Amino acid sequence: MSNLKLIIKREFIARVRNRTFIVMTFLSPLIFVGMISLIAWLTTLNNDEVRKVAFVDETGFFASDLKDSDNTKYLDYSDLDLNDAKDSVVLKKLDGLLYIPKKESNAELASSIQFYADESPNLSIINKVEKIIADKLTNSNYKNKGLDLGMIEDAKARVNIRIENFSGEKTSKMSNYVKMAFGGAAGYFLMMFIIIYGNMVMRSVIEEKANRIIEIIISSVKPIQLMMGKILGTSLAGISQFFIWVILGGVLLTVATSFFGVEPQPVGLDQSIALQKTSQEEIQLILQDILKLPLLTLVLSFLVYFIGGYFLYSAIYAAIGAAVDSETDSQQFMLPIILPLMLGIYVGFFAVIENPHGTVSTVFSMIPLTSPIVMLMRIPFGVPWWEVAISMLLLFGSIIFIIWFAAKIYRIGILMYGKKPTYKELFKWLKY
Amino acid sequence: MANLLEVQHVSKRFGTFTALQDVSIQVPKGSIFGLLGPNGAGKTTLIRIVNQITLPDEGSVSLDGHALQAHHIKDIGYLPEERGLYKSMKVGEQALYLAQLKGLSKKEAKERLRYWFDKFDITHWWDKKIQELSKGMAQKVQFIVTVLHRPKLLIFDEPFSGFDPINANVIKDEILQLRDEGATVIFSTHRMESVEELCDHIALINKSQKILEGKVSEIKRQYKSNTFEVGLLEANNGLLDTLKDKFQVSSADFKTIDDQLKLKITLDKEASSNDLLSYLSDKAQVLRFNEVIPSVNEIFIKTITENE
Numbered sequence: 001m002s003n004l005k006l007i008i009k010r011e012f013i014a015r016v017r018n019r020t021f022i023v024m025t026f027l028s029p030l031i032f033v034g035m036i037s038l039i040a041w042l043t044t045l046n047n048d049e050v051r052k053v054a055f056v057d058e059t060g061f062f063a064s065d066l067k068d069s070d071n072t073k074y075l076d077y078s079d080l081d082l083n084d085a086k087d088s089v090v091l092k093k094l095d096g097l098l099y100i101p102k103k104e105s106n107a108e109l110a111s112s113i114q115f116y117a118d119e120s121p122n123l124s125i126i127n128k129v130e131k132i133i134a135d136k137l138t139n140s141n142y143k144n145k146g147l148d149l150g151m152i153e154d155a156k157a158r159v160n161i162r163i164e165n166f167s168g169e170k171t172s173k174m175s176n177y178v179k180m181a182f183g184g185a186a187g188y189f190l191m192m193f194i195i196i197y198g199n200m201v202m203r204s205v206i207e208e209k210a211n212r213i214i215e216i217i218i219s220s221v222k223p224i225q226l227m228m229g230k231i232l233g234t235s236l237a238g239i240s241q242f243f244i245w246v247i248l249g250g251v252l253l254t255v256a257t258s259f260f261g262v263e264p265q266p267v268g269l270d271q272s273i274a275l276q277k278t279s280q281e282e283i284q285l286i287l288q289d290i291l292k293l294p295l296l297t298l299v300l301s302f303l304v305y306f307i308g309g310y311f312l313y314s315a316i317y318a319a320i321g322a323a324v325d326s327e328t329d330s331q332q333f334m335l336p337i338i339l340p341l342m343l344g345i346y347v348g349f350f351a352v353i354e355n356p357h358g359t360v361s362t363v364f365s366m367i368p369l370t371s372p373i374v375m376l377m378r379i380p381f382g383v384p385w386w387e388v389a390i391s392m393l394l395l396f397g398s399i400i401f402i403i404w405f406a407a408k409i410y411r412i413g414i415l416m417y418g419k420k421p422t423y424k425e426l427f428k429w430l431k432y
Numbered sequence: 433m434a435n436l437l438e439v440q441h442v443s444k445r446f447g448t449f450t451a452l453q454d455v456s457i458q459v460p461k462g463s464i465f466g467l468l469g470p471n472g473a474g475k476t477t478l479i480r481i482v483n484q485i486t487l488p489d490e491g492s493v494s495l496d497g498h499a500l501q502a503h504h505i506k507d508i509g510y511l512p513e514e515r516g517l518y519k520s521m522k523v524g525e526q527a528l529y530l531a532q533l534k535g536l537s538k539k540e541a542k543e544r545l546r547y548w549f550d551k552f553d554i555t556h557w558w559d560k561k562i563q564e565l566s567k568g569m570a571q572k573v574q575f576i577v578t579v580l581h582r583p584k585l586l587i588f589d590e591p592f593s594g595f596d597p598i599n600a601n602v603i604k605d606e607i608l609q610l611r612d613e614g615a616t617v618i619f620s621t622h623r624m625e626s627v628e629e630l631c632d633h634i635a636l637i638n639k640s641q642k643i644l645e646g647k648v649s650e651i652k653r654q655y656k657s658n659t660f661e662v663g664l665l666e667a668n669n670g671l672l673d674t675l676k677d678k679f680q681v682s683s684a685d686f687k688t689i690d691d692q693l694k695l696k697i698t699l700d701k702e703a704s705s706n707d708l709l710s711y712l713s714d715k716a717q718v719l720r721f722n723e724v725i726p727s728v729n730e731i732f733i734k735t736i737t738e739n740e
Contacts, residue, residue: 003533006529006532006533007533010529014518014520014521017520041659062514159658207518207519208518211516211517211518211519212515212516213516213517213518214512215485215510215512215514215515215532216510216511216512216515216516216517216574216577217530217533218485219483219485219505219510219512220530220533220534221533222502410723415480415485417514428447431447
């Protein structure tokens with residue numbers, strides 16, 4: 001067996017056997033699903049609460065329209081006068097009192113309706129009540145002006161702009177969100193992977209230094225072989241962990257969903273109503289959008305950028321690990337890793353979603369340290385092949401450079417003990 | 433005797449610091465070669481160059497007549513001074529891993545490890561983790577891993593540190609046996625008594641330069657000053673003065689049971705010890721007469737201080 005394979009195997013086994021690794025592998029999905037279930041449960045708890053609102057309707061005109069709904073109950077206090085009603089509401093600890101006075105005209109009425117509440121009232125109740133009253137008043141106004149309600153209803157135009165691209169394919173308005181979700185998920189996943197497993201590579205390098213085994217090993221293998229073996233072995237362990245997370249998380253989520261009887265994604269009320277309102281056709285279009293995404297290109301480019309980005313960063317992590325004696329010393333060198341990663345994510349979420357082909361997005365999808373994340377976010381929006389080619393070329397060119405650079409620092413650093421190096425010294429090591 | 437290792441005009445600089453300056457050494461086949469020098473002289477750098485861990489700026493290294501190449505790693509066994517093992521890995525597993533890195537097949541490595549573990553009576557350590565073993569125990573495992581692939585050249589940097597006298601002796605005997613089986617040994621240490629005991633060749637490095645190299649016996653011959661230690665009994669009172677007139681005399685200190693006159697007498701280069709002996713035996717009873725041969729320790733200190 002070649003030395004590289006031996007090293008990869010040892011690193012993989014060492015990572016996977018680590019107690020923390022095992023615990024995290026099985027605990028993380030539990031915690032994750034637990035959190036989601038808890039949030040979902042809390043949301044339903046909040047929604048279940050029925051709000052009781054009393055009303056005094058001096059006009060007697062609206063009482064029939066204030067109908068109880070799932071989470072609001074209307075109590076008719078119209079036979080009490082306002083002050084008695086107020087006392088009663090306070091006494092019974094109701095959530096509010098709606099007061100509709102008798103006025104000459106609809107216009108006057110519209111501006112003199114009041115809502116009394118101890119705490120600031122729930123906005124959704126106010127909105128609902130406002131809408132009910134407004135509809136009623138509008139209809140009444142129509143009637144007063146001699147307009148026929150049926151005719152008005154017929155005359156209303158419903159507009160739902162269909163979006164098509166120039167080759168005649170229909171897309172939904174949600175299309176951009178679908179694309180962003182795919183790109184964003186890929187970019188975010190890559191960032192998390194780099195941070196978690198890059199750190200693992202670094203710790204593994206520091207461990208070998210601290211154990212003083214490093215000189216024994218590099219008398220048998222080339223330092224760059226050891227470094228590459230570490231990066232590869234750790235990434236295999238990482239990929240295995242992620243697979244277990246996805247599978248375990250999926251199973252647990254299904255179980256939790258059926259157990260609690262809650263939707264896995266507690267979308268806001270308004271949004272779910274909006275979704276219900278969108279026609280069947282719209283949902284179909286969204287599905288079509290997903291299918292129409294260049295899935296093969298997406299998967300392929302994800303793999304390429306994933307591998308490229310991970311190698312780029314973990315080589316830097318390995319070099320940092322070699323330069324320091326302990327993990328606490330590594331903090332001072334973290335900036336060159338965290339900064340471009342954060343930049344990539346922020347550019348992705350702010351610039352790309354706004355304008356996927358703008359200057360900022362394009363430039364950052366070319367710069368090697370940010371390109372894996374930003375380009376992954378851009379690709380669902382359709383990027384010309386030559387831009388992807390240039391970006392990949394730059395990425396892999398700089399990987400070769402960074403690995404060479406990291407290997408130099410690594411080769412010197414692993415044999416240096418007791419010194420806390422500065423950037424200046426690291427630069428000097430390049431020339432040794 | 434042919435040389436197994438030849439280092440020719442090797443220089444190595446780290447930035448502005450010169451670690452080695454035009455160093456050449458010849459290590460004869462089958463010898464135990466002591467690489468000596470004060471701390472920071474450049475020994476470790478030289479050893480790392482031989483191990484291809486560091487590349488020289490100038491000069492060349494050849495092993496068994498061929499310029500050093502990647503595959504020569506298999507012909508060298510190196511026990512570094514800064515040594516350790518993976519803390520959380522089992523002893524057997526990491527011995528296997530390190531042996532395989534040196535090019536042994538898994539089966540072969542297992543067989544040889546079994547032999548050595550039996551020999552050192554440590555078979556029951558196989559499934560233990562290093563963190564459960566003492567330092568000396570871990571050192572034994574490291575020694576085994578160093579010699580397991582039967583390298584032509586063995587390099588030991590302070591091999592006895594961390595061993596109790598009994599285990600140090602076990603290791604010493606193993607080193608001698610390996611030499612008898614045909615291995616060449618480079619031995620870097622500050623413990624001069626083990627150099628005295630083991631090495632037949634030495635090289636002395638000071639301040640990144642080699643200042644002395646050769647066969648131990650020849651170096652000693654070179655450094656001896658034709659001085660003799662004598663112990664005389666029943667000497668006349670005037671003898672000391674007579675001797676002082678005739679020779680270069682200084683006092684000596686050695687343990688005896690009788691009250692003797694203890695002296696060191698230095699002769700001229702050409703003078704013969706037999707003449708001195710017959711002269712002395714006329715005057716008094718000679719209980720002790722032996723040539724003063726400088727120890728490696730004395731040579732070390734003398735050369736280094738002269739070099740300052």
